[in-house]
Amino acid sequence: MTQLKRFMIERDIPAIGQMSAAELCGAARASNQALEQIGTGIQWVHSYVARDKTFCIYLADSEATIRKHAQLSGIPVAAVTEVPQVIDPLTAKG
Numbered sequence: 001m002t003q004l005k006r007f008m009i010e011r012d013i014p015a016i017g018q019m020s021a022a023e024l025c026g027a028a029r030a031s032n033q034a035l036e037q038i039g040t041g042i043q044w045v046h047s048y049v050a051r052d053k054t055f056c057i058y059l060a061d062s063e064a065t066i067r068k069h070a071q072l073s074g075i076p077v078a079a080v081t082e083v084p085q086v087i088d089p090l091t092a093k094g
Contacts, residue, residue: 002041004059006086007066010079017051024049027075034072041065053078 019027031044042065047056060066063080070077 002061004041004043004061006045006083007058007060007063008081008083009054009056009058009066009070009077010081011054011056011076012052012078013054013076014052016049016054019049030073030075031069034069037072038065038069042069057083 016024016027035042035044041061043059045057045059047054058066058069060069063082066080067077
């Protein structure tokens, strides 16, 4: 099995921060359906919803798989950034 890498996907979605729970549910459903179509090699971890953007954390085998998911789900991608490391307050304890 291929090792999955962590990616942050930035999406420009006007007024997403004002969407209702039902509208966000529809977006999540579209994402889940695309994930089912792709099968292995990608996993949605979670998303942060801001005013006009989302920042989504995915595990995937490649950026190409992330972009395929975007195409299948109809949810646009503004930027894809691989995140090789994560730090937090515990990192300072070395």
